[in-house]
Amino acid sequence: MLTFIGLGLYDEDSITVEGREALRDADRVFAEFYTSRLVGADVADLETAHGVDIEVRDREGVERDPEAILSAAETDDVAFLTAGDTMISTTHTDLRMRAEDRRIDTRVLHGVTAQSAASSLTGLQNYRFGKAVTLPFPYAHGGDGVPESVIEAIEANRERGLHTLVYLDIKVGTGPTGPDPDHEEYMTADYAAELLAEGWADTVGVVVARAGSPEPVVAADSLSGLADREFGDPLHMLLIPGDLHHVEAEALVGLAGAPESILE
Template identity: 80%
Template sequence: MLTFIGLGLHDERSITVEGREALRASDRAFAEFYTSRLVGADVADLEAYHEVEIEVRDRAGVEQDPDPILNAAETSDVAFLTAGDTMVSTTHTDLRLRAEERGIETRVIHGVTAQSAASGVTGLQNYRFGKAVTLPFPYAHGGDSVPESVIETIEANRERGLHTIVYLDIKVGMGPRGPDPDHEEYMSADHAADLLATEWADVLAVAVARAGSPDSIVAADRLSALAERNFGDPLHLLVIPGDLHHVEADALAGLADAPAELLPEH
């Protein structure tokens, strides 16, 4: 049995009760933190709280060499852990399909994701979001600006009146000069806003920092203004709102201190 367990957004306690029970009942636990991580806990915290040993795999160890995980799951109960949800954004469908092809039973225990949190903390209605994008560090795509694909997606959503979640780049084990096991870099909301402000300086955006944590921040303003702020420790994301329902406008004003002049009158 291979059980995919989402750990949620913040620390060792963010997992669901079902996920915690499955993790404690497993014979072996693997995890990856190159797609995302818990901002309030490290591996030692997870191991102590859940009373398990966790083997952390890098990207190559999951995507190119999954046999240790799959071999273990053929004869025992194995848990595979990620921050957030293992099948949303940090998707591991390929690993699940490989297990199914080998006749290994699988199941998924979902966790809270940045996607659902972005809607919940901003007050923007989840069914009014369009296609999401990831904003990479400029060095990661060989350029010095925002990739055209990101601009096109945001513009297409705005033309349809839809909100856009902008996930911010994470680089773990990979630096500007190539593979680096000690490298960890997390794009901040102000850095992202600065990149996007070259295209939409006066456009309303919402910065979300450390969603799910006790010290989360939600701030709405022009991209050029958000670029001047410091949102603290990771993880961050941005939301570019589309057309606003009056309840959404009220939420951005009341929950994110959006300037009145940037909101529709009603």
């Protein structure tokens, strides 16, 4: 059995009760933290809180060489952990399909996602979001500024009146000069706003920082204004609102400090 368990958004307590029980019952536990991570807990915290030993796999060990995970799941109850909800990344869907091809039973125990948290914290209605995008570090896509694909996706959403959730790049194990096992880098919302302000300086953006933590930060302003602010420790997200229902506009003013001009 291979059980995919989402750990939620922040620390060792963010997991669901169902996920916690499955984790503690597992014979072996694997995890990856290159697609996202918990900023309020490290691997040692998770091991102590749940009484398990966790084998962390890098991208190579999940995407190209998952044999250790799959062979263990053929005979034992194996848990595979990720931050957030475990099936948001296509990497994990591929691993599940490989297990199914080998007639290994699988199940999915969900965790809170960044997308649902972003909607809940900002007051932007979840059914009014369009395609989400990931904003990479310029060095990661070999160019300057914002990739054309990101610009096109945001513009397409705005033309349809839809909100855009912009995930901000995470680099773990790879830096500007190539593979580096000690490298960890998290794009900040002010830096992302600075990049996007080149095309949309006066457009309202919304920052969500440390969703799932005891004190998340939610702030709305023009993108150029957000670029001049600091939002503390990671993880950060940035949202570009589309057309606003009056309740959404009121929520951004009241919950995120948006300029009252958006109510007009």
